[in-house]
Amino acid sequence: MILDITDQKRVEDALRESEQRFRLVAESAPVMLWMGDQNGKCVYLNRAQREFWGVELEAIADFDWGTTVHPEDHDALYGPFGQGMQAQAPFSTEARLQRADGEYRIVSTNAQPRFSPGGEFLGMIGVNVDITENRQTERALRESEERFRAIANSIDQLIWATQPNGYHDYYNQRWYEYTGVPEGTTDGAGWSGMFHPDDQERAWSIWRHCLETGEPYHIEYRLKHRSGQYRWVLGRAQPVRDDQGRIIRWFGTCTDIHDFKQAQEELRESRERAVRTEEETRRLASMLADRVAELDAANEEIQRFAYIVSHDLRAPLVNVMGFTSELESAHAEIEQFYRKVLETNPGLVSPDTRSAVEADLVEAIGFIRSSTVKMDKLINAILKLSREGRRVLAPEHLGMGALLEAQRQSVAHQLHERGAELVIENVPDLTSDRLAVEQIFGNLIDNAVKYLDPARQGRIVVRGQDLGIGIRYEIEDNGRGIDPKDYERIFDLFRRSGVQDQQGRNRSCARARSCAKARRYDLGVVAAGRRLDLHGRAAQIHQHEFGGRVMPHQHPVTIIMIEDDEGHARLIEKNIRRAGVCNEIRTFASGTSAIEHLFSDVVRNAGPFLVLLDLNLPDMNGVDILAKLKNDEKLKRAPVVVLTTTDDQREVQRCYDLGANVYITKPVEYESFSQAIRQLGLFLSVIQVPETL
Template identity: 75%
Template sequence: MTTINFEALFSASPNPYVLVDLSLTIIGMNDAYLRATMRQREELIGRNMFDAFPSDPDSPSHRQLRGSFDKVIREKSADYIPLIEYAIPLPDNQGFEERFWSATHTPLFNEAGEIAFILQHTVDVTELHRLRNLAKSTVLSSGPSALIETDMFRRAQAVQQANDVLNAEQQRLRGLFQQAPGFMAALSGPDHVFTMANTAYLQLIGRENIVGKPVREALPEVVEQGFIGLLDRVYHNGQPFVGRSIRILLEQGDEDVQDERFLDFVYQPIFDPNGHVSGIFVQGHDVTEQKRTEQALRESEERFRAIADSIDQMIWATQPDGFHDYYNQRWYEYTGVPDGSTDGEAWNGMFHPDDQERAWSVWRKCLETGAPYHIEYRLRHRSGAYRWVLGRAQPVRDEEGRIKRWFGTCTDIHDFKQAQDALRESRERALRTEEETSRLASVLAERVTELDAANEEIQRFAYIVSHDLRAPLVNIMGFTSELEGAQAEIERLYRNIRQSDPGLLSPEARAAIEADLPEAIGFIRSSTAKMDKLIGAILKLSREGRRVLAPEPISMAQMFDAQRRSVAHQLLERGTELVVEPVPDLTSDRLAIEQIFGNLIDNAIKYLHPSRSGRIVVRGRDLGSSVVYEVEDNGRGIDPKDFERIFDLFRRSGVQDQPGEGIGLAHVRALVRRLGGTISVSSRPEEGSIFTVALPSHISMSSEAA
């Protein structure tokens, strides 16, 4: 701290001087000041200036003097008061004497360049002021001397009036500054010393008393975050810096606790009259909450996109007026057009020219009435050919029944339409045999079944998408953590009471604290963990569903042999044999084939019968254009009523004594369908099960669902 031998410096001066610190506490004064104020040194030392010389806080003189001191602290430069009326108390409590003063306030700096004290130089101009008033009303008002004095006071009053106006405006601006909704602060000098900070700024940083401190000292945690470097750059190059959603970590009370905030702000350089940067003005807004209706929305959209992209159908969505603004990845894979090129009304240009007017007419009527959209049209495939597609859409409404969005699907039915045409031609020409007609009818029936099943799966996914999967779970986990914290406090209080006065505890309270509460919290925690695991599994499933298929020749005997080696440890541990009989090869996507049969074999091992040695047999046969594989086991078996539900997401059959989320067989069926095949099961409880997978011998474009 800088020390000053005040008496040694100013004791000989005939002019009154007083020295105060930044809190306006009187540190010292010379004899001339004591004579002018008619006070003793011990009466003033250590007292606040406004306590030693009291005045009405709302009086012009009080505000004028307070404003001058504040200006010196804020701007770090001297301030001059040409004329101020300020009464001083007379000795022995004899009242107050009216006095008029002229004062200069000069800042004194320490070795670090910080303001340490303020030196007040005062001149008592009471007599001169009275003389001037007397001159205005008597003959003394004539003559050169009176004119000079009158002119001097006129100038002094003009300066004082201007200062009064400026001070009033300054107070108004400081009020606006303090009440501004955004955070603001002013920094001075190369060390970026705080000279002002409004209420919003202090609330943001969670601390007070920063005026007069450099940023490095007031906010030490921002140094390593790069903000000092930004301030230095603005100060030296004179160019403002604008930040958008900038992340900052601020200490809140406990130094180990940091609050993450996101800010929009500007560092604006302040220039002195010579054009040099003298400081920096900081202004901005806390956008943390907005960054978070945005992060939550982004995560929700990502979940929707992940699920939508994992579905074999093309998914699209529009605004209430029908403006198309979303397509899933399958749409772009199927059509081969660039992302975003079919937004708005451009989707209609993807249809066959003969179908465009009809499709637009049906869609416009649905928009007007809110009726579900259902149409068949020819859509341009990435190969350049037009393929028949089934288009469907449903409106999503709010609580008041207003349409918020339209969600639709496109399903490739080209093979189905071709089969219909072929059947029609066969009937018209009567050239096909009854066997061929039966086969076509069977193909049609299978395709219809597949389409219905696919549409049902879309509805299930739409239901999942319509609910926020993770937000409620996160809230439950958070509140569970709070309950666990409260449980610890309750148990601590419980132990204290049990030790001090056990009679206060009823049996019901003991049971609630010792058993019921831990059991309830444990149940909530295990349930949320299971739900989180399920959501993770769905996301994994969606990622795998977006993969582009890569057909290649596959030796199925080698593939099954590799899978047998991968589960050898499980087979040995469970006393089970895996027999692979002759199987036909095929051309398909290797990873999908491995996942299909890997899941089936794993399930067979998992659900073996506990009372007998396990036996799993894999066999297959070649049907020409297709191949059929069977995975048979002698395990627990499946109830016939569960044959379909075991292929649904999250649905399982029988006793739930094995780990799993009910996703594996749903994933298997989705992969089989994507490869253009089917899967079914036959089983008898307590005897075993046979899973039958039928696949094309060679995967083709037409088998890839859109």
């Protein structure tokens, strides 16, 4: 039997040609293509799919693609795949497939059923697309959006966003909390209803202009608050553009500036008031400046008065002590005579005479001496306070640990005698005047040591703390304690608290507070200690060399003494004579009479002379006399010895600068005074005075 299969051959050839065309296209396709049979086994993989799985063309028949499916994605892939095979219908799914290098990639699968010309189901043909990067991008975008929302909802700003056409589609949580409106009610154009009626037209006009031009949005308007009050806010927005410069989003903020606007208004009103009262302000400022100047002048006058009073009080003391010593010497002679009379003829000595010589006179002299010593100490205290007020401060960095250690060494002997200890804890450094700080801590520590409680082991602690705006130092002791009512009293000069069994007049606490106030520190007492917030005289003889050439004495040297205090003059002369100096002494009680004498022709053309000069004279300052002498061509070679109760170092240096040869401070204590004058006498006995003036 012969069958005509021409049509069948033609169909087979057409099918074969179609398959060849398919394979040619599939091999060059950029996506992964596959075909499976009725059992789901691969019968074809294009080049992209083979490279993905690492399968050679001849190995396709034995390749099991199911081994490449991620274990967690079996259901995601096999479910849709099985349903499609059973129903002979298309299916789509996503699953992670393992690439040839071992990495799992997210693959999107889309498959269609495949049929023969006779309608027989042949299997599935599908496309696999690697969408890993897309999914990662989507996840990053989602995470970024979540972060944005978290940040936007956590800040105090009102944040909003719109589409390119200005349609509002996002507000952060703060917007709804601030306005009190339900979510979504201000989307689109609904937000304009939140503006104050007087601001709506202006706000819309500026917003439309920005949408048209792409310019940044900036405006101040009143926004309705949840309280019903309209509050001033600052609105700002910036466009976000794509790579081609096209606007894809607008992001904006609203900042509540209501308090700032009110402050601006108050400031404007304040400025207007200031302008209206400018003349009054200038007048008050002028009055204040005048008052400050008056206070400065008064303060300077007080300091000068204290200094002058100290000198004027000391001068009589020198006389009292000096003539008390002379009285003691006379008493010794009287007592010697009294003893002889008592031995030879006791009947001549009455009971009153005996009492006067043996008791009354000795007691009186003793009281005079002790009283003058106390008076001298008080004068010194006043003088010291005066000097501290005039001293120029020199701030420097102070290592407080080292400074306080030096203070501890200075009181080590007293601490040892009392069985006490001084503990220095951590103390911050300070920038201040060294001498002032040393005086403050020295006075407070001395006071603490003096008033330790003998019933227990003494302990003094110094500590400090940096408070940021200042430094606090504390000096704490376990001494006798201070009655709270005396917390301020102890800083008054010559005032003390508690049992008065220690010598002194409470000058240490007064000096400490005086130094502290001068440096704008706060010094006070608390229950546990003292807290500082950083809110005997001997002769001083300074000798300079005489300028010019000196010659041996050929004529007696006359001593010109310029001294207004008759007592001082007498005591000086007595002690000079006791030193063996017999030169003529001419005494002048005023500067005017001394100048007239020194500048007279008799003196200028006479023999050599030496000047003993007091600085504090009733009619003129001794410094002026010194200057006159040293500025005169004839008299400037005459030696000048300054002999005064003033020991201010500035005065001492000034005298030396003007040409003084010797500066001697008169001590109040008579033995020291006598020793100083005798040293002067020895000096006068060996000095060579220029022969020709």
